[in-house]
Amino acid sequence: MPAKDAFHTIVKTALQKDKWQITHDPYPLVAGSFNLAIDLGAQKVIAAQRGEHKIAVEIKSFLGPSKISEFYGALGQFLAYRTALQVQESEGAEHPPRANAYCI
Numbered sequence: 001m002p003a004k005d006a007f008h009t010i011v012k013t014a015l016q017k018d019k020w021q022i023t024h025d026p027y028p029l030v031a032g033s034f035n036l037a038i039d040l041g042a043q044k045v046i047a048a049q050r051g052e053h054k055i056a057v058e059i060k061s062f063l064g065p066s067k068i069s070e071f072y073g074a075l076g077q078f079l080a081y082r083t084a085l086q087v088q089e090s091e092g093a094e095h096p097p098r099a100n101a102y103c104i
Contacts, residue, residue: 005059008039015042015057027056031084038081056085 012022024041040057058081062070 005039006061006063008059011057011059012040015040029081029084029088031080031087036081036084056081
């Protein structure tokens with residue numbers, strides 16, 4: 001199991017306070033021969049007529065000495081996760097999170 005980021009609990013609690021249901025901690029992904037894991041999987045019912053929205057959250061704190069190295073590491077991780085999510089989606093996995101990126 002991958003190590004949790006320093007802000008993992010804070011982000012998870014914030015999602016739960018915003019009425020997101022944590023469905024996976026971590027969210028497992030398989031990409032070819034690689035086993036990956038996004039920090040959190042969550043879902044929230046927005047409205048009956050709009051269905052369910054799902055997200056996968058990867059938490060990064062950038063606390064190391066080289067912010068740019070951590071950024072490029074996080075970018076590479078995001079690209080790998082996005083590709084794996086798109087493959088899951090195209091293979092008909094049961095309602096995987098959409099492969100979009102949002103940063104806060």
